[in-house]
Amino acid sequence: MSTLKRLTQAASATALALAATTAFAETTTLRIQTHFSQETLSGQMAAEFIEDVTAMSNGEIQIEMFYASSVVKSAETFDAAATGILDCDMTGGSYQTGKNPAFQFAGDLNGAYANPYQQYAWLLHGGGYDAMNELYNAYDMQFVGWWIPGPESLSSTRPISGVADLEGWKFRSPPGVITMIFERLGASPVVMDFNEIFTALETGIIDGADAANLTNNIGLGLYDIAEHTNYPGFHSMPADHLACRKDAWDAMPAHHQAILTVGMQALGLKNTSINEVRNAENSVVLAEQGLNMYQWSEEDMATYRAAVQSAWTEFSTTPESEALLGSHLAFLRSIGAME
Helix, strand or coil: CCHHHHHHHHHHHHHHHHHHHHHCCCCEEEEEEECCCCCCHHHHHHHHHHHHHHHHCCCCEEEEEECCCCCCCHHHHHHHHHCCCCCEEECEHHHHCCCCHHHHHHCCCCCCCCCHHHHHHHHHHCCHHHHHHHHHHHHCEEEEEEECCCCCCCEECCCCCCHHHHCCCEEEECCCHHHHHHHHCCCEEEECCHHHHHHHHHCCCCCEECCCCHHHHHHCCHHHCCCEEECCCCCCCCCEEEEEEHHHHHHCCHHHHHHHHHHHHHHHHHHHHHHHHHHHHHHHHHHHCCCEEECCCHHHHHHHHHHHHHHHHHHCCCHHHHHHHHHHHHHHHHCCCCC
């Protein structure tokens, strides 16, 4: 047999093998909801995540994203994914504290971590993935990853320069331990859906909001109404998650699971770093526009931290919450970030 004929046969066999691989490529189709609108920076980052996953999977993973909680309310996204209305939840664990207070420590420790990178370190190097999925799997969900915009800034129609200003301050709050903390500081938290904030602020139902960081607050239009904020933020640093229904996750081929996991890690880094840049840039612009920006004194911060640690202890009422909080605290102590 001539060399040319052998090469031709080999090329034909390779082509057939590639065609067969393409014909039988495994596909994963996911319906995901996020509470962020497409106009916010976080919404734009979610769209970029989809592009990355599609490219890395060569189109094998197809994602239909529902923005601004357009299918169900933000707090209902987790259940909608678990029951098959959606496939994945891209909101945050702290919305599920009514199921188990442990979800508070799956989303926001309210000042325990100094920055998002420290919190990612627990997830990547402190046993975080296993600790999270001990909780999530019990509710038929798989935790895939975090994307953390960074410390949030409160928005308000009245001054919030320190603890004294919180007396009687009626504000939108997410569910969870944050309501307990601010009640102890004299405020009146009102739990409401993320997408009800603007109207409630505009109509005076609330005086302010615990919504997002400086940049996402701009995207929500809150500073069109609220003339007061705090920056840098301190009170909250929620970690938004990607969590998928367990049977949908288990049905994926291993390389799809790896792509989604690594895709979330990439999203986390890009999201955190771009928010850090944009917040710094926007703080200059907002100050020039006359927004009142406050940084609390060390005395006020000490009062806040005392309220936080007291609330953690009271809020942690289940074995799961004790275990998850304990894992965070053990890691923080191991790196010298907490006594």
